[in-house]
Amino acid sequence: MHELRRIVSYLGPYRRDAILGMLLVVIESAFEMIIPILMADIIDVGVANRDLSFIFRQGAYMLICALLSLITGQLYARHAARATYGLGARLRAAEYEHVQEYSFANLDHFETSSLVTRMTTDVTVIQNALNAGFRPMVRGPVMLLIGFGLAFYLNTQLALVFVGVSPFMIVALVLIVRHVGPLYGVLQTTVDKLNDVVQEMLTAVRAVKAYVREDYECEQFRAVNEGLARTSEDTFKFAVLNMPVLYVSLYTATTLIMWFGGQMILGGTLQVGELTGFLSYVMQILNSFIMISNVFLLLTRSLASIHRICEVLDEPVDLTSPEAAVTEVADGSIEFKDVSFKYRADAAEDALEHVTLSIPAGSTVGVLGGTGSGKTTLVQLIPRLYDATEGTVLVGGHDVRDYDLAVLRDAVSIVLQKNVLFSGTVRENLCWGNPKATKEELLEACRQARVDEFLDRLPGGLEYDLGQGGVNVSGGQKQRLCIARALLKHPKVLIFDDSTSAVDTATDADIRRALAALTGVTKIIIAQRVSSVMDADQIVVLDDGRVDAVGTHDELLAHDTIYQEIYESQTHGSSGDGAKVTHADEGGVNTGHGTAPANVKQVATDHATAPASARQATTIPTQKGSEGGER
Secondary structure (H helix, E strand, O other), X not given: OHHHHHHHHHHHHHHHHHHHHHHHHHHHHHHHHHHHHHHHHHHHHHHHHOOHHHHHHHHHHHHHHHHHHHHHHHHHHHHHHHHHHHHHHHHHHHHHHHHHOOOHHHHOOOOHHHHHHHHOHHHHHHHHHHHHHHHHHHHHHHHHHHHHHHHHHHOHHHHHHHHHHHHHHHHHHHHHHHHHHXXXXXXXXXXXXXXXXXXXXXXXXXXXXXXXXXXXXXXXXXXXXXXXHHHHHHHHHHHOXXXXXXXXHXXXXXXXXHHHHHHHHHOOOOOHHHHHHHHHHHHHHHHHHHHHHHHHHXXXXXXHHHHHHHHHHHOOOOOOOOOOOEOOOOOOOEEEEEEEEOOOOOOOOOOEEEEXXXXXXXXXXXXXXXXXXXXXXXHHOOOOOOOOOEEEEEEOOEEHHHEOHHHHHHHEEEEOOOOOOOOXXXXXXXXXXOOOOOHHHHHHHHHHOOOHHHHOOOOOHHHOEOOHHHOOOOHHHHHHHHHHHHHOOOOOEEEEEOOOOOOOHHHHHHHHHHHHOOOOOEEEEEOOOHHXXXXXXXXXXXXXXXXXXXXXXXXXXXXXXXXXXXXXXXXXXXXXXXXXXXXXXXXXXXOOOOOOXXXXXXXXXXXXXXXXXXXXXXXXXXOOOOOOOOO
């Protein structure tokens, strides 16, 4: 009931429509319940005495009641529709806005398909329950009470006959509702699974076709679709039992009342008009029972959806801005003080373990390491996409937990490992970085990210429609657009999370030269290629969540085993002629390798011998165009 009250609270300005709708239903029901009494008088008085004026007068009253009932019913429908669809709109908006506040850790608690279902199907279930159940929810109890009262008023003995049948109906309906209730929750979970399969297939449709897996995907969908059909069948085969139970009760009660009523008419203790009016009330009472049973079934199903929606709304957002938040990031200096991190509290191992680093403002730092070494995890702590489990992360001299989240994230621009573009034009996507950017600023960012190399070939240039998710451009073009978007923020910290993996080495070098010209910006570059970070001020080598070594390219090449193996695999193992990657080939971020700045230090102890799993490196060809993804 707490969750039901929680959902009702979202009526907001539509609460007035809901209250008016309930009042109008009560009035409508009252007018309808008067009609059988007037009809009984017509039979017992007007027809019996052949009084036409009485018959016409009572008929006029019946017509007036019918018209008033019609008018109030129409007014109810208007207010009920406003309340129903207003509630649905407010619920969807509340869910969507709350999800926007989620941290990455919050989003890990829900499947994407489940969130979609909770914002669409579950809200629709509640809307349908309210739309279909609002009138009977009010009308049923009102007609039941009035009907019983008037039935006893007309004839107490016949009313007792009906009362004897009622307990059977009530017990049967309670048993049905109790059995069906849990099945509705299972049904909605099955809908989640169906949406998950559909979403995954549509998202990865190119991979499905490339690997000729259409039959496999069809089989996967067929299995989950048939599962949904079976679950629906199991659920509704019990839900529909309420109608047979009610109709059996209806006909049993009607038969008994006509039997006893006929005997009373023959005995002279009951008039024909009274029996006719009483049967009308019996029908009204039984119809009210049918309405109430349907409301219970609708409510039972909606309660499952209400619970799922409340789970989204009640999810505590674990990353929020403090009350006295810092509202300005002084500079791009970054410091990790004995930082450890795990994605879940019950995780057996830390993703990062005792990381201590100091990165001065305006410097360029490269990050290398094997798959799963914690590179992405490390940089996600800087804009506070996650909070460190232990230790402290500082940006601009302040703990990231002291900043206003919007201010911190606006000062830290991150190009994610997975490129994300949105439906719309090139201009609209770039303006995510700066909504007020001028055309000149957009073109300058495109030049720095080397988007200008293909922008002129796109029909319409900045107004070219990228399609859903940027399907109309290649992987390398997506990466460059994302880089341009990040540059438009003019951040104090710029993070590239393996963001040039789909561009060729020459374009990669051009982008790095453009980045080198940026002043006052701290640049952190996660890369698989040594050539992408070899000219950085410092290079951090991660191994299994720990800092293995920190130093310049020359220092690491001389002393760190992991770095040596990565470098050798990419310079000698990737081409037949064994040509090495040099600074002149790639274009450096800085000129030469000086001694490491004193405030960029490695605190973790270097490993004498790195684990073999951390030494694995993918061989990357160095020829232009070999990276694939450029169209």
